[in-house]
Amino acid sequence: MSFSTIIDNFKETNVFSQNLPYKKLIIGFTLCNFLFERYVSFRQYKLLKKKDKKLPKVLEGKIDSKKFEESDAYGLAKSKFEMFSSTFGVIVSIASLLIQPAVWNYSIFYGDKILSLALRRNFKMNMIASNIAFFVLSTLISNITSAPLSYYQHFVLEERFGFNKMTKKLFFTDLIKTNFLIFVLASPIIYLLGWILKKCTDNFIFYIWLFVLFLQITMFLLNDLVIQPMFNKFTPLDNEELKSKIDALAKECGFPLSEIFMVDGSKRSSHSNAYFTGLPFMKKKIVIFDTLVKDSSIDEVVAVLGHEIGHWKMNHITKMMIFSQIHLAVFFKLFESVYKNEKLFSNLGFIIDRSTSNTTSSLPGSNVAIINDYPFLIGLILFSQLIQPTDTVMSFCLNLFSRHNEYEADKFAANLGKGEKLKTALVSLQVANLSTISVDTLFSKYHYSHPTLPERLIAIDEHMDLNSKKEN
Ligand SMILES: [Zn+2]
Numbered sequence: 001m002s003f004s005t006i007i008d009n010f011k012e013t014n015v016f017s018q019n020l021p022y023k024k025l026i027i028g029f030t031l032c033n034f035l036f037e038r039y040v041s042f043r044q045y046k047l048l049k050k051k052d053k054k055l056p057k058v059l060e061g062k063i064d065s066k067k068f069e070e071s072d073a074y075g076l077a078k079s080k081f082e083m084f085s086s087t088f089g090v091i092v093s094i095a096s097l098l099i100q101p102a103v104w105n106y107s108i109f110y111g112d113k114i115l116s117l118a119l120r121r122n123f124k125m126n127m128i129a130s131n132i133a134f135f136v137l138s139t140l141i142s143n144i145t146s147a148p149l150s151y152y153q154h155f156v157l158e159e160r161f162g163f164n165k166m167t168k169k170l171f172f173t174d175l176i177k178t179n180f181l182i183f184v185l186a187s188p189i190i191y192l193l194g195w196i197l198k199k200c201t202d203n204f205i206f207y208i209w210l211f212v213l214f215l216q217i218t219m220f221l222l223n224d225l226v227i228q229p230m231f232n233k234f235t236p237l238d239n240e241e242l243k244s245k246i247d248a249l250a251k252e253c254g255f256p257l258s259e260i261f262m263v264d265g266s267k268r269s270s271h272s273n274a275y276f277t278g279l280p281f282m283k284k285k286i287v288i289f290d291t292l293v294k295d296s297s298i299d300e301v302v303a304v305l306g307h308e309i310g311h312w313k314m315n316h317i318t319k320m321m322i323f324s325q326i327h328l329a330v331f332f333k334l335f336e337s338v339y340k341n342e343k344l345f346s347n348l349g350f351i352i353d354r355s356t357s358n359t360t361s362s363l364p365g366s367n368v369a370i371i372n373d374y375p376f377l378i379g380l381i382l383f384s385q386l387i388q389p390t391d392t393v394m395s396f397c398l399n400l401f402s403r404h405n406e407y408e409a410d411k412f413a414a415n416l417g418k419g420e421k422l423k424t425a426l427v428s429l430q431v432a433n434l435s436t437i438s439v440d441t442l443f444s445k446y447h448y449s450h451p452t453l454p455e456r457l458i459a460i461d462e463h464m465d466l467n468s469k470k471e472n
Contacts, residue, residue, distance in 0.1 A: 075436030101349035101369040107137035128194035258283035265289035300425035303418040310412025339379035
């Protein structure tokens with residue numbers, strides 16, 4: 001059966017067009033997801049609470065008992081915080097679902113008022129502008145409610161383990177900059193999405209796909225040229241020895257290196273990292289955190305970059321992009337059959353009444369919104385909430401794929417003869433980041449995009465053994 005027949009069959013049965021109890025379904029899915037994640041976290045919590053934990057054999061002699069205890073204490077603190085923040089999160093998410101029509105009404109009421117004042121004439125927003133106004137107000141509400149948690153995470157939790165390097169001033173300027181960026185970037189995106197949904201009813205998927213591709217490339221360029229430099233300082237690497245070793249490595253692998261930068265990651269946190277950026281078929285920039293250079297030897301940094309170049313050589317980024325394109329195409333194909341479902345909207349308090357001339361004829365304060373056309377952004381939000389169970393499965397699959405890529409990149413670095421240095425670099429990164437050592441299997445399968453340190457060390461050893469056997 002081809003993909004399009006599956007979709008057509010789906011449309012014919014069209015589960016979503018029936019009069020299902022959508023509100024109850026969404027709340028049910030949200031609660032089930034919450035309970036599943038709490039179960040996974042509880043397993044991890046129980047493991048960290050155990051008194052007689054043993055350091056994995058492969059780490060013996062590499063990590064001392066004090067670091068082991070400290071890293072698990074950090075893991076336990078993170079686990080407790082996560083229990084609290086996710087409970088808070090699920091309450092907020094159900095509450096937002098229930099008050100969504102009221103938020104819509106308020107955003108239109110004040111949106112009209114503000115624009116009328118600014119334009120000095122009576123102004124009524126159209127459907128696309130109304131969706132943008134709703135997005136701005138609901139994002140503001142959600143960011144304000146989550147700010148105290150983020151504050152606690154930086155200034156209490158991370159501070160306690162010595163990771164927070166952020167000042168309170170930086171925290172608040174980051175918060176303002178981020179919100180500003182979200183509004184500046186999201187408004188034209190919502191505008192274009194609304195426009196496509198309105199104009200391109202035929203070949204809907206093709207135009208959405210084109211739009212998303214355009215968006216990904218634009219965001220990529222913007223992120224590199226504008227967004228990242230707004231938050232961090234990038235300086236050309238001035239360590240000559242490190243630079244020439246990275247140059248030699250790039251040449252050996254045929255990696256199209258343009259420049260090497262050091263980023264002041266230490267301004268916010270002492271967690272360390274390295275990565276490369278650049279569109280496919282173009283020259284790449286390597287970015288190294290100042291913390292990584294400080295914590296590791298030159299050969300270790302080079303080994304970490306050997307791993308990063310492995311990701312490039314094996315086309316991991318392109319593969320991930322193709323995967324996400326397919327995921328998006330399926331998502332929008334299903335969304336197409338749902339987003340004009342009156343029953344879904346009315347069940348959540350949005351009444352479609354085509355006889356009204358204004359976009360919205362309900363009053364602020366009312367928790368029922370009477371609208372003269374489909375509010376596509378609300379449709380998108382409701383649809384995403386309706387397919388939550390598939391997100392859980394997706395999360396497992398994506399992490400599985402990502403861990404597979406990490407093993408491949410490690411093997412690549414080992415083939416370059418950098419296996420031993422990569423191993424010590426990984427150990428020192430683990431120590432520097434105080435990453436949790438005791439990890440529950442289900443917890444790591446669900447949450448971890450990287451294999452655990454013992455898993456990686458064992459795999460590198462096995463691969464190096466195999467290589468030396470082949471040589472003999
Ligand atoms: Zn990697």
